[in-house]
Amino acid sequence: RPGGGWLSDKFGRKKTLLILTAGLALGYWSLSFIDATWPIWLAVVAVMACSFFVQSGEGAVFAAVPLIKRRLTGQIAGMTGAYGNVGAVVYLTVYSIVDTSTFFMVIAATAVLGFVTLLFMKEPKGSMTEVREDGSVELIDVT
Numbered sequence: 001r002p003g004g005g006w007l008s009d010k011f012g013r014k015k016t017l018l019i020l021t022a023g024l025a026l027g028y029w030s031l032s033f034i035d036a037t038w039p040i041w042l043a044v045v046a047v048m049a050c051s052f053f054v055q056s057g058e059g060a061v062f063a064a065v066p067l068i069k070r071r072l073t074g075q076i077a078g079m080t081g082a083y084g085n086v087g088a089v090v091y092l093t094v095y096s097i098v099d100t101s102t103f104f105m106v107i108a109a110t111a112v113l114g115f116v117t118l119l120f121m122k123e124p125k126g127s128m129t130e131v132r133e134d135g136s137v138e139l140i141d142v143t
Contacts, residue, residue, distance in 0.1 A: 004059025
C-alpha cells in the first residue's frame with residue numbers, strides 16, 4: 001500500500017490509478033481461469049501479481065484523499081476506508097450467489113467500470129485554495 005501512495009506522489013495520482021486499476025482488472029480476469037489443471041505455483045504467482053495491483057491501488061486512492069478538502073482529510077479517509085468495507089460485504093454477497101469464476105469476472109468488470117470513471121478524474125495542478133473555518137484563505141502546493 002505505501003508503494004502505491006509513493007507511486008502516485010511520484011508519477012501523478014490519475015496516471016497511477018489508471019495503471020493500477022487496469023492491472024487489477026487483468027489480474028482478476030486471469031484469476032477467473034484458474035482451475036485444477038493449473039500448477040499450484042502458477043496460481044500463486046497469478047494471485048500475488050493481482051494482489052500487488054490491488055494493494056498498490058489502495059495506497060494510491062488514499063494518496064488522493066487530501067486533495068479533496070484538506071481540512072476534512074480525516075473524515076474523508078475514514079469514509080474511504082468505510083466504503084472499502086461496504087465493497088467487501090457486497091462482493092461477499094455476490095460470491096455467495098455465483099461460482100468462483102463468475103465472481104472474479106464480476107470483480108474484473110467493476111474494475112473496468114472504475115477505470116472508465118477514473119478517466120474523468122481531474123487532478124489539481126500547481127496549488128489549490130483551502131478556505132479555513134475562520135474564513136481565511138490558504139494556497140496549498142499540490143505538486
